[in-house]
Amino acid sequence: MTGVDRTHGSGGIATSKLIDEVFKKAFSNEYLNKLGDSAVVPGYDRLAVTTDSFVVKPVFFPGGDIGRLAVCGTVNDLLMSGAKPVYLTAGYILEEGLEAKALERIAHSMAETAKEAGVVIAAGDTKVVEPADPGNPGLMINTSGVGFVSEGTEISPERIRPGDAVIISGNLGDHHAAILSTRMSVKNSILSDAAPLTEMVGRLIGSGTEVHAMRDITRGGLATILNEFSDASGIHIRIEERKLPVSEEVAGFAGLLGLDPLYMGNEGKCVFILPEDQADAALDIIRSSRYGANASIIGYTDDAKQGVTMITSIGGEKVVTPLYGEGLPRIC
Amino acid sequence: MESEHTIEYLKNYNGREIRLMEVCGTHSAEIRRNGIPSMLSDRIHMITGPGCPVCVTVSGYIDRLIELSRDSRNVIVSFGDMLRVPGSCSDLIHAKAEGADIRYVYSPFDMLGMAAEDREHIYIFAAVGFETTAPVYAALISEALEQGVENIRLLTSLKTMPGAIERIADGVDGFLAPGHVAVITGTGDYEALASKLGLPFVISGFRGKELLSSIYALTRMAERSEAGCMNLYPQAVVKEGNPSARNAVKKFFEAGDAVWRGMGMIPASGMYLTEEYQKYDAGSRGIAGDAEISGCKCAQVITGKLTPGECPMFGKACTAEHPVGVCMVSQEGACFIMSSG
Numbered sequence: 001m002t003g004v005d006r007t008h009g010s011g012g013i014a015t016s017k018l019i020d021e022v023f024k025k026a027f028s029n030e031y032l033n034k035l036g037d038s039a040v041v042p043g044y045d046r047l048a049v050t051t052d053s054f055v056v057k058p059v060f061f062p063g064g065d066i067g068r069l070a071v072c073g074t075v076n077d078l079l080m081s082g083a084k085p086v087y088l089t090a091g092y093i094l095e096e097g098l099e100a101k102a103l104e105r106i107a108h109s110m111a112e113t114a115k116e117a118g119v120v121i122a123a124g125d126t127k128v129v130e131p132a133d134p135g136n137p138g139l140m141i142n143t144s145g146v147g148f149v150s151e152g153t154e155i156s157p158e159r160i161r162p163g164d165a166v167i168i169s170g171n172l173g174d175h176h177a178a179i180l181s182t183r184m185s186v187k188n189s190i191l192s193d194a195a196p197l198t199e200m201v202g203r204l205i206g207s208g209t210e211v212h213a214m215r216d217i218t219r220g221g222l223a224t225i226l227n228e229f230s231d232a233s234g235i236h237i238r239i240e241e242r243k244l245p246v247s248e249e250v251a252g253f254a255g256l257l258g259l260d261p262l263y264m265g266n267e268g269k270c271v272f273i274l275p276e277d278q279a280d281a282a283l284d285i286i287r288s289s290r291y292g293a294n295a296s297i298i299g300y301t302d303d304a305k306q307g308v309t310m311i312t313s314i315g316g317e318k319v320v321t322p323l324y325g326e327g328l329p330r331i332c
Numbered sequence: 333m334e335s336e337h338t339i340e341y342l343k344n345y346n347g348r349e350i351r352l353m354e355v356c357g358t359h360s361a362e363i364r365r366n367g368i369p370s371m372l373s374d375r376i377h378m379i380t381g382p383g384c385p386v387c388v389t390v391s392g393y394i395d396r397l398i399e400l401s402r403d404s405r406n407v408i409v410s411f412g413d414m415l416r417v418p419g420s421c422s423d424l425i426h427a428k429a430e431g432a433d434i435r436y437v438y439s440p441f442d443m444l445g446m447a448a449e450d451r452e453h454i455y456i457f458a459a460v461g462f463e464t465t466a467p468v469y470a471a472l473i474s475e476a477l478e479q480g481v482e483n484i485r486l487l488t489s490l491k492t493m494p495g496a497i498e499r500i501a502d503g504v505d506g507f508l509a510p511g512h513v514a515v516i517t518g519t520g521d522y523e524a525l526a527s528k529l530g531l532p533f534v535i536s537g538f539r540g541k542e543l544l545s546s547i548y549a550l551t552r553m554a555e556r557s558e559a560g561c562m563n564l565y566p567q568a569v570v571k572e573g574n575p576s577a578r579n580a581v582k583k584f585f586e587a588g589d590a591v592w593r594g595m596g597m598i599p600a601s602g603m604y605l606t607e608e609y610q611k612y613d614a615g616s617r618g619i620a621g622d623a624e625i626s627g628c629k630c631a632q633v634i635t636g637k638l639t640p641g642e643c644p645m646f647g648k649a650c651t652a653e654h655p656v657g658v659c660m661v662s663q664e665g666a667c668f669i670m671s672s673g
Contacts, residue, residue: 184438258361312365312540314366314367314368315339315367316369316370318366318370321652321672324653324671
């Protein structure tokens with residue numbers, strides 16, 4: 001096979017061949033290999049279930065690809081509800097003309113990422129459609145995920161209390177800046193941070209740290225998530241601009257475009273809200289985890305009126321609002 | 333330390349009430365982003381000026397774009413900011429929903445590739461901007477000439493600042509002059525305006541500390557009713573500006589009268605493609621319609637007569653999530669900036 005064509009979506013021999021040569025080869029495991037209409041897997045009594053679709057263009061970008069993203073996005077969503085991610089399904093919408101090599105590379109990247117994240121891709125589906133841009137066929141991926149939640153684990157923003165610490169697991173804006181750089185053909189060394197946070201979150205929860213709320217920092221950025229937390233809990237969050245970790249290169253790139261890292265998306269970072277007296281120990285765990293080296297305590301919750309404010313680097317205080325609009329680069 | 337002195341002074345300023353206008357939209361955004369209003373005495377009022385290019389563009393311009401978009405031979409290309417800007421009775425999003433081919437890009441140069449690959453259509457860029465953006469459009473035409481791409485046009489709404497500043501100076505005690513514009517134009521325009529209007533001007537950088545120092549300098553000058561232009565952004569702005577950018581603009585554009593939203597016609601404040609390059613123009617001259625949405629106070633906000641909070645629609649019928657007026661639609665507009673912190 002050199003490229004995807006209509007026959008690969010037919011449900012006939014070509015489809016089977018595609019599944020065997022690309023997906024079964026990459027994901028091989030006892031559940032998927034049966035190729036049944038649905039995978040039958042061992043279970044648990046508290047399940048977390050989620051789904052997400054990935055349509056990013058370009059499909060390959062510095063630091064990752066759509067396949068790695070499709071695994072990380074769903075795995076991290078499961079982790080954020082306190083679940084241990086276990087199974088994924090993967091649905092592919094392939095555009096006719098997509099090169100086989102590209103598809104294999106993406107499947108391989110998904111398999112590697114799934115392995116790192118400790119999940120099994122237990123079921124899948126493929127469809128072939130006409131390309132939206134005939135000169136540049138791509139693909140879209142949907143992943144659904146199932147995770148197991150231990151008895152007693154309750155993580156949700158309603159549990160936030162005054163006096164909690166706000167920790168973020170690393171530098172803001174990397175994924176957003178990497179994608180924009182590629183789209184705009186800007187040469188720099190910014191890499192997407194797409195990563196599964198299984199180890200970090202597993203260690204933190206495993207240590208007995210009482211995490212009140214956590215969320216992965218994706219589209220809408222940190223500012224939007226903190227506002228959602230404040231809305232859900234009725235509690236004021238005050239962060240400090242000086243404590244926000246942002247790499248110099250991302251800060252420079254964002255500055256040029258008039259983008260604010262507070263509103264930029266990541267794919268391998270999360271924010272934790274937990275009691276202040278556990279914050280230092282939690283920070284040690286996060287920093288010693290893979291992908292957590294730049295973690296930082298960025299602020300605290302208090303009794304002030306609901307909302308999110310930030311002490312700016314020059315000492316002013318401002319209201320931090322959620323993202324409105326699309327976060328477009330400024331034009332002047 | 334000087335910065336501590338600056339901070340103390342601005343916090344405790346007890347002189348006459350002063351109104352300082354920042355002309356540039358990016359200054360407005362950075363002042364709020366840095367939380368500077370929380371650091372100023374309540375006798376110092378920062379007012380946003382006409383520095384949002386989309387905001388000062390009249391509804392007649394959007395009407396013209398919509399009219400062009402209805403011709404199936406045309407493709408309209410624009411920055412995303414323009415899509416929701418209201419014309420007199422519709423906007424580009426509705427025109428797109430009705431079947432017009434309207435695309436948005438991050439750079440005008442993206443349009444060249446589109447036009448080169450599809451010679452069947454005319455690609456029209458919504459070329460809105462100030463002195464800062466004009467060199468980009470000059471470069472675009474220059475590149476199109478070089479590549480032999482003839483099926484592109486500009487519908488320009490390009491404006492120059494000095495005339496507008498003069499028009500709205502009444503009631504303003506000092507101006508933070510636009511830093512990016514001055515990078516191109518140099519300091520001369522603002523020196524001339526300062527002496528003509530008898531007001532202080534400070535050309536400022538964009539970082540929080542630079543803005544604080546500039547507001548400090550401007551407050552000191554305004555307090556003493558001192559006229560003059562101070563350049564506190566010398567790392568980027570030199571007296572003569574950027575002559576090569578200006579020459580590039582001069583090659584393709586010439587001054588002409590322009591109508592500004594809420595300000596009427598300001599002589600010679602527009603930039604239009606010259607006779608020689610007319611074939612690249614999509615009918616930019618003479619656009620004048622300045623319709624207002626009922627209840628919307630954008631015209632007064634742009635001219636500093638009202639703050640966004642004084643518009644009865646602000647935060648109620650007109651929000652960042654569901655914008656009505658152009659100052660809320662554009663991310664460089666005063667209302668959007670105020671409601672996004």
